[in-house]
Amino acid sequence: MSKLKSTLPNMVIVLGLIAAITSLLLAYVYTITKQPIDDAKQIKLNNAIAEVVPGLETFKEYKVKFDESTDSLTFYDVYKNDELIGTAVKSYDNNGFNGRIVILVGLNPDGNIIKTVALEQSETPGLGAKMDNVKNPEFAEQFANQNPKKFKLQVKKDKGDVDAITAATISSRAYCRAVQLACNAFDAQKGGAQ
């Protein structure tokens, strides 16, 4: 069979045919991968929550809009034997060195920080990326077991109590702001009840 000529009907039919076949293929792949993708996301979230609030059995998720100037934050109330053992707050800051960072802050019912982890960040590898505590726990560990009322959530350059990551002050500041936002939102949400 020789090559088709570039006439209008030929082109429309062939391009339409290709689009139809490829969309069928995509629809099929989408349906078989949807469940595993959701599962993987759920496992990732579960692991992160269990890391910042150890002892996780079940959690209840809800959104809190605490301030007009910020996005709503997601709270995860963590229960063990039906008892509230802590809350994980998904917080963020838009002014990291490479844009938005998302972190998860674990707080016990008194409002003390249990642990923090970075969920999404695209900071410079080797510098700001050390906020991700898998390979470099030193930075994020400073926040563990701190009372945000006494521990000033700012880098030492800004007269706070946090040792910034070497050569990554902007990333460190963003991280501190995100932790502070989580603590503020937590206080506003839970402070009244206690």
Added chain:
Amino acid sequence: MNQLKNFSKGLLKENPILILVLGTCPTLAVTTSAINGAGMGLATTFVLVMSNIFISLMKNIIADNIRIPSFIVIIATFVTVVDLCMQAYIPSLHAQLGIFIPLIVVNCIVLGRAEAFASKNGVLSSAIDGLGMGLGFTLALTVLGAIREILGSLSVFNWKFAAGDGALIFVLAPGAFICLGFLMAIVNKIVKKSNS
């Protein structure tokens, strides 16, 4: 053409990165470690093989004036397939490669092979060409990733052989250019020697 030659040309003689210098954007961006380089290379190999097969199957009904849009639709489909499968089955690698998986669509190697080879040759030759080119790409990315990982993080395939941080510049973009430059020089020297 001899199929063995057809396969092996992508590995060294016409290596897409080191000789043809195509698709350097993902090359420079994702080769911060050997694993990332290999993952990116294998994803691209899959897209290359599948799109080459489809394009060579359909080469006679694709009229000349619409060949580029047709190729891009076919390539984009397979890239999305890879993207979804990676998200589903290897989410940790997907988190590392991130935006560079969807960007395989605009990788010049894939479109280049479709235009230069698959639209003119048979299905089997095209599949083998795609496989050879893809593995050549994977090889270059893995070697480059390994060199940058060794110098920059003192580890290889995530196995840390010495404590400390290494030379940071090799993890960052300038180090990618430096390593790629030296690698290209060495490989070109070898290929030239074997030709003469």
